[in-house]
Amino acid sequence: MKVDIWSDIRCPFCYIGKRKFEQALEQFENREDVVVTWHSFQLDANLKTQPEVDLIDYFTKAKGISREQAHQMFSRAKEMAAETGLEFNMDSLIVANSYKSHQLLQFAKSKGLGDEIKEALFEAHFTEGKNIDDRESLIQIAAGIGLDKKETEEVLDSEKFAYQVKQDEMEARNIGVQGVPFFVFNNKYAVSGAQAPESFLEVLEKSWKEETAL
Incomplete structure (x- = not known):
């Protein structure tokens, strides 16, 4: 049985949703027969990476809301994350474009490590406050799940997996x-x-019931 998941590394609810889905999978007795495939989706492909910008400032301008509203939204996301066992350090989040991360995802998928890189990228962004658009950070994240450094560098320095990213986004549309x-x-x-x-x-x-009834 297959499950296809579209998500963005920048999306807090994507990380929370991943964990909730995994909790469901743990209770599913046929979980060993489930094949999960992660797909690329950018919430804002035109976002400019701005490590020096305060996330609250960015969010209030981007969404047209007050700082109080932004703080409430961040607090709620942090609470929801904690309910699933995740730690969100919202004050440390870096405003970063996720395109390079999606290229890394596609590369990892080609090596059978899609789930591992997805988890590592989410953790790097939401828990560790790393820049998911920074070449060296991404190389370090990739190495952490066993991806070859030289191959990772080649991927990040090229558009080798750009087609796969665009195909995922086209399929989503x-x-x-x-x-x-x-x-x-x-x-x-x-x-x-x-x-x-x-x-x-x-x-x-x-x-599962429908598939096994065929």
């Missing part, structure tokens, strides 16, 4: 993805957002 995270089970059932583990489990069991 074709199936009507409006936001992420977006989960598709066996090309049939879609779940949008960081839903409760119980919701994911229900769809997993339904999809």
